[in-house]
Amino acid sequence: MHPFAQLQDIAERSRSHASDLPQQVELVRYWRGVGFMLAGQQFAADMSDVAEILQPPRLTKVPGVRSWVLGVANVRGRLVPVMDLAGLLGLPSKANWRSRRVLVVEHGDHTTGLLVDAVLGMQQFAEDRMVETTDLDPQFGKFVTRAYERDGKHWPVFQLLDLIRAPEFLQIAV
Template identity: 30%
Template structure:
């Protein structure tokens, strides 16, 4: 018996439909924020990746006279003068990490180019936006003016540091002793 082209197509269609698999379940896509994770004074913090210029090891620097004790000095970073600030000392304490793990996070915004020393940098991570909350009760008072909520993760809460709020603070910008 000779089958017509229509019957052949119908037979093929039925075979493919009987063997097909369903589409995967649709998952909601949650936007993520790229952040750099670091610690200072034993506190886990993050800063948005786009707010950092780079992260470097502590460069050689020259101490400056008549500046507040939390200003380490000034360094030459690829031809630009980089003031280096001990963020922990500005916040009223001292760095707690080993010298090998300490890093300088370079910020270039609002017309200011400055390096902030931190205890340790853990690296870049992607945090889902829906894990962010502004209502954190465990932000230390000394960090509160520069923090903007945080990301609640399985490994703990990471407080979001806003460099723009730090650079806008007159206590930070007035370094003369």
């Protein structure tokens, strides 16, 4: 057999036994947040808005403040005011004290703890599954502008930074 014919034969056998090229996989982008319960409703907050999650710390009451200001806590040498998020929104809490957690939010030089009914861990949603919020208590409307749908459930996104910048949040004195 001529050397060129031999090369053609090798090339033909290689093509016939070659695997197909890998399929192109569509890239899915995800939004990640911290899931939590508040007044019987599940929410998610942007991961970058939550500095840490704590069990409710020992609190020192502060006189002359609104009822939803639970007090201040010493968290690793820093004084952190802790607010009852459901109380601030005028909603009843639907959890016992053991399941409650504090979401610590840092914004600039300010650190605030927000008491929620429970933390549901990190949640991940495909960005193309963003939907408009519906059927939410009007108290949430100011701080929830979008939601993600997963497994037939909607997860409203609670804007914690919008909350801590809101005038009603900043007016804590009675």
